[in-house]
Amino acid sequence: RRGKPFVSLMEAKHGLPFWGSQFHPEKSIFEQGRRLPGGEPAQSFDHSPAAVAVSQYFANTFVDACRESKHAFASATDEWESLVYQYSPTTAYQPFIVQSYFVDGPSKTPSKTRPAQSDRAVVSA
Numbered sequence: 001r002r003g004k005p006f007v008s009l010m011e012a013k014h015g016l017p018f019w020g021s022q023f024h025p026e027k028s029i030f031e032q033g034r035r036l037p038g039g040e041p042a043q044s045f046d047h048s049p050a051a052v053a054v055s056q057y058f059a060n061t062f063v064d065a066c067r068e069s070k071h072a073f074a075s076a077t078d079e080w081e082s083l084v085y086q087y088s089p090t091t092a093y094q095p096f097i098v099q100s101y102f103v104d105g106p107s108k109t110p111s112k113t114r115p116a117q118s119d120r121a122v123v124s125a
Helices: 049-067 076-082
Strands: 009-011 019-021 100-103 121-124
Touching: 019 049
Parallel strands: none
Antiparallel strands: 009 019, 100 121
16 A cells, blocks of 8 residues: 555466455445444445445355365265354454454364464454
């Protein structure tokens, strides 16, 4: 910023299905913005048709790539146990992060506290 170029979105070379972003492209569709305790906006989102179309483009591209995968769970039970629904979200970081999930590593055991170890993942929405 400040007049300097920066990378906000990237795609792997040679057709590999890897992308990275410094933002949440889905937010224009699903977030309505938050207000700080004093009432001033903490975030505002562009809900214009163009912003929604760009968000939908990213979603469609990602889902189309996922559909090409041959990976599958061994059973419906294995799939269900791997879904985020097994964990309870926290709203401790509002107004800037609506929900956060603290997930332990391979054990699939929900964490009740903020992760301190490197084998934990944080999924925020």
